Amino acid sequence: xxxxxxxxxxxxxxxxxxxxxxxxxxxxxxxxxxxxxxxxxxxxxxxxxxxxxxxxxxxxxxxxxxxxxxxxxxxxxxxxxxxxxxxxxxxxxxxxxxxxxxxxxxxxxxxxxxxxxxxxxxxxxxxxxxxxxxxxxxxxxxxxxxxxxxxxxxxxxxxxxxxxxxxxxxxxxxxxxxxxxxxxxxxxxxxxxxxxxxxxxxxxxxxxxxxxxxxxxxxxxxxxxxxxxxxxxxxxxxxxxxxxxxxxxxxxxxxxxxxxxxxxxxxxxxxxxxxxxxxxxxxxxxxxxxxxxxxxxxxxxxxxxxxxxxxxxxxxxxxxxxxxxxxxx
Numbered sequence: 001x002x003x004x005x006x007x008x009x010x011x012x013x014x015x016x017x018x019x020x021x022x023x024x025x026x027x028x029x030x031x032x033x034x035x036x037x038x039x040x041x042x043x044x045x046x047x048x049x050x051x052x053x054x055x056x057x058x059x060x061x062x063x064x065x066x067x068x069x070x071x072x073x074x075x076x077x078x079x080x081x082x083x084x085x086x087x088x089x090x091x092x093x094x095x096x097x098x099x100x101x102x103x104x105x106x107x108x109x110x111x112x113x114x115x116x117x118x119x120x121x122x123x124x125x126x127x128x129x130x131x132x133x134x135x136x137x138x139x140x141x142x143x144x145x146x147x148x149x150x151x152x153x154x155x156x157x158x159x160x161x162x163x164x165x166x167x168x169x170x171x172x173x174x175x176x177x178x179x180x181x182x183x184x185x186x187x188x189x190x191x192x193x194x195x196x197x198x199x200x201x202x203x204x205x206x207x208x209x210x211x212x213x214x215x216x217x218x219x220x221x222x223x224x225x226x227x228x229x230x231x232x233x234x235x236x237x238x239x240x241x242x243x244x245x246x247x248x249x250x251x252x253x254x255x256x257x258x259x260x261x262x263x264x265x266x267x268x269x270x271x272x273x274x275x276x277x278x279x280x281x282x283x284x285x286x287x288x289x290x291x292x293x294x295x296x297x298x299x300x301x302x303x304x305x306x307x308x309x310x311x312x313x314x315x316x317x318x319x320x321x322x323x324x325x326x327x328x329x
Contacts, residue, residue: 136149
């Protein structure tokens with residue numbers, strides 16, 4: 001009985017010890033959870049300024065702890081990048097002047113000659129074609145001691161015009177040189193009055209200092225329309241043989257129906273006798289304003305030629321801004 005009672009007492013003591021251990025564990029768990037909740041609540045009750053300061057503090061602490069490491073990493077990246085650039089430049093230099101030099105030179109030579117035939121053909125097609133000069137005609141200036149020299153020049157280019165010096169090569173040398181021009185697709189006469197004292201067939205019109213200019217399509221989109229807007233109307237061209245009271249002479253009317261006035265325009269009148277030139281006269285005026293109509297007349301000196309046709313050529317370089325009157329004139 002005594003032994004049984006002692007066993008029961010030991011078992012009871014063990015149960016009590018076990019119950020005490022369980023109670024202690026539960027109490028610890030409750031305390032741990034309570035501590036977590038309290039800390040969470042404390043953080044939740046922090047002011048925004050305190051939260052910002054806490055974030056800033058943590059960031060600064062992290063930067064202080066890792067600053068040296070970040071500097072080392074940045075320096076390492078820079079060194080690697082710089083080394084790659086040096087290696088790349090060295091390879092290019094060696095490849096250009098040592099490894100592939102011969103092949104590179106051969107390729108450059110091949111490229112330089114590529115398409116030269118096509119380029120030459122294109123340049124020739126786009127370049128201005130030479131002016132065409134007619135045979136020179138020599139006729140009396142109105143007295144027995146001098147003769148006029150006459151020839152025409154044709155511009156076969158529709159988008160090129162030219163300025164130049166012109167004179168006639170005669171048997172005894174060369175006449176004086178005058179300034180001339182020719183517009184695109186134009187045939188224009190040129191004359192030197194009293195250019196020689198002897199009538200000769202060995203005479204040619206010589207052009208020098210020829211300068212070509214191309215029509216800019218951005219400024220003149222359609223040259224034919226542009227030219228029509230600036231043309232003068234020549235009417236009533238008459239050559240009178242005269243009578244006892246009136247000497248022979250030439251007269252015509254020039255009407256400027258364009259919107260542009262012209263400064264010191266001149267007109268070359270060519271008198272034809274069949275297919276030959278019988279005489280040439282030049283008439284001019286100080287200005288010809290827009291909408292103005294002027295009558296021109298000149299007396300003929302010397303023997304009166306037989307005239308079958310009269311042509312009047314305005315000598316106005318319409319592509320030269322200097323020939324136009326300003327709007328205030």
